[in-house]
Amino acid sequence: MDFASFVGIITGLFLIVSAIFLGSSDMSIFVNIPGMMIVIGGTIAATLVTFQFKDTVSALRASVIIFTQDKQNPQAMIATMLQLTKVARREGLIALSRVEADSPFLKRALAMASDASDETYIRNTLQADIDSLKMxxxxxxxxxxKMGTYAPAFGMLGTLIGLIQMLSQLDDPETIGPSMAVALLTTFYGSLLATVFFSRLQVS
Structure with a gap:
């Protein structure tokens, strides 16, 4: 994960938590287990309905890579390719098989080039790998x-549930304020997940 994204997420969370703390010393009012169950559980359930189970699991695994792996530097990759051309000119294509490469894609390309494979075969094979990776x-x-869309929707659904429960207790005016606060928490949870986390994951 690049440093700017890390700083952005941490800063966003810090500012939100700070604003909550400055507005109220009681942080427990922002914790509502049923609301979390509605937003998180509902988002996961809707995602499983929309996508195959293996695709959802792959996405969750990819989120770990997104938050832990540095982005590739295009300039560094260009420098690597220029270095490989120098090796090929000086020592021949067979020397490419001895070059250390971190990228599996580059390793495969070097292996085919060192074996003197046909240019069309190499191009088609690598293009197929690229297309598969893009997919x-x-x-x-x-x-x-989709999760970024579902989270706010289930947050609103939780708010409606809370409002229905609140309206059923209008005979006790003292419960209206706390019930309204709990109802709005689900919208807060959904918006927080969508804007801070899911929006970051879908552009990485």
């Missing part, structure tokens, strides 16, 4: 895009 990334991004 996997598209599915992962689509999962988080």
């Amino acid at each position: 996997r990334h598209y599915v992962v991004q689509d999962v988080f895009k």
